[in-house]
Amino acid sequence: MTTDAGYVVRRARKEQGLTLAQLGERTGYSAAQVSRYERAISPLTDVDVLWRFATALDIAPADLGLSARPPAGPRPGLSGEASPWPRLPVPRVSRRPEQGEEEEQMKRRNVLAAGLAVTAAAATGIPLPAGAGEEQTPIEAVLVGRLRDAMLGIGAPIDPAQVSPEAELDRALAAFHACDYTSLSTRLPNAIRGGHAQEQGAEQILARAYILATRMLVKLDEQQLGWMAADRARQYAEAHGDVMQSTEAARQLAVLARRAGWAREAMTLALTAAADPRLRAVGSDGAAQRGLLVQSAAYTAARGGDAQGMRDLTNEASAIATTLRGTTRLRHHGGGFSPATVKLHLISAENSAGDPSLALTAAQALSPQELPTAERRARYYTDVATAYAAWGRRDECVRALLAAERVAPEETHARPAVKSMIQGLLVSGRTTGELRGLAARSGLRD
Template identity: 70%
Template sequence: MRRRRLLGGLAVTAAAAAGIPLPSGGPPPETDAAAGDALVAGLRDAMLGIGTRPPGTELPDTLVKRALSAFHACDYTALAVLLPAAIRTGHADGTDTSLARAYVLATRMLVKLDEHQLGWMAADRARQYAGSTGDPMQSAEAARQLAVLARRAGWHDQALSIALAAAADPALRTAGPDGAAQRGLLVQSAAYTAARAGDADGMRELTGEAVAIATALRGTTRLRQHGGFSPATVQLHLVSAENSAGDPSRALTAAKALNPGQLPTVERQARYYSDVATAYAASGRRDDCVRALLAAERMAPQETHTRPAVRAMVQGLLVSGRTTTELRSLAARSSLTF
């Protein structure tokens, strides 16, 4: 009896993650934090092979495109259905290109949610399937996500090596403007790693290289599916990197030089405001920090309420000093206790 109940529960989880309507209509998560939990659970089960592709499901390429749109819009509720379904259907159809893209996106999402154990699993599969496609762009992007995870693990030398080796791939230099943009994304990643390693000068030197690449592309935005590469996205990375290097005043200066409306997606624009909030928090400017967090929330509520780094910032504000109605309301909407 217990085994039947367990298998029944697994079937419900798999069905929900694959987008199969449940008999009750499958009520959506009650909170944004619950949507994030549902996304992680759906990815875990899809990656473990629990559940099968339901009849009539869209093609993997279509699901990946829809999942990317949901990611860029910070729509975690939609992403919790679309991305696990993209992985399941990709495996069912044996499409390496779709699987490479789906696993790259899964890695990005899992890193964002601090689910690093699953992130390593997704990154390894992204690299495996990207290699099978023979597409240097796919392999380079898989390498970038692997470098991010290495950085998160504190393996700074290895993260730098992965990103810079991928950027030096001759195949990217013959891949036109998109190849140049991919090199720029990898150099940006290396710059951020240098900041995390405490090498502010190295970070700024590498950022200068990324600026030069973006300038050579005449200010256009390339590779929107990877978050975009342009002078504006390089500047956004500089804000994050200065924060990581421990210099919030430089981060705020970099932020003032950037119009967030120039960033290509809602996800990138929300990151701008959360990075500004981080700099204000480090500077002890509580009211400005809360205003930046509220701006991020208006831009992307599910992202703001779910991302662990932002939740930790809100929780820290609650326990470290005077609270306001705005802060307490933001905490409540984020399902935080105070």
């Protein structure tokens, strides 16, 4: 496939006297997206996208590296029966144990959990009283362990007739927004187990549960389990035909790809999902989902050192948010999408682009009280702390971390990125009682 596809499209558009907006109307993309394709900011490699431009501009297929005929049938993974990944049936991962078996399994798990807790504590240098079990394990380790077991089908299944997977998922989402890891470590695994145990009709519940699991696993730097959860989320969303969940799963996959160092693939995942024509049929929620995906692409641009590309994409997300008239849409998609969340994203992106002064300028344009959830407000303060740390302003950094702790203590104590920042402060200069106290509460020692 030619690497000059964007140039070919631009030349044909110019020859026909079309504006970016006019070509966008013909192909279903925004003017900004067409411009990114033409300038090779977004990779123009998807066969279906290339055929759209070839058809709209009457370009010879060979000029775009295409075969003589367009691919027949629906686009794989988006509609119809064809799909580039296997469909997962709602699995029954284990038979229901008899009462005596279940009690014996519980005893074995308790013994194993106690042993693992002691081993983990010894490895990290955290003192653990003799005889202590899972209750002494850091809550983030409990959460990850329970999610892993639920995803692998280890342990007793949930009876969906007695414990509603949907109700457990609703409680898990509320716990996520409140940064209540203790509740989340029970509710989310229950939702996954209950969804898998349900005879039929659980695809949407499982898609949403696995998206939330991915989000938490990414927060906790558990990328291996994150890939597993995100792929399952995508499969269940597509099996249910839910464009909102399938594009949200694509956003989580883009985050994982970016963290793996696959910037081009991360950008492709996010922008291809944003261009999904099915989103335009969903109204304001579809627009908000496009905005979230454009934000993800902007962050990828920032991580790649393309500060201007990041700001262009952020401006596009901001324009989408403006059309929503100040409302917060899709609150359960990681806190939602609104003008305030776009401003929050800009703080993170400027940090990632390497300019803490611009990150702090962006922070001054946003009051954390404008943000919809405790989780988003905690992110605001940790992003501010990140900027101060990069600037070498230790006291302001500690104050921002303490503000994050007041809003969301379990989140602040558990996130590896925050703990790493605290550890860096401990070893890089003078310490204060406030810093040492925060470190101790986070399981760190100076």
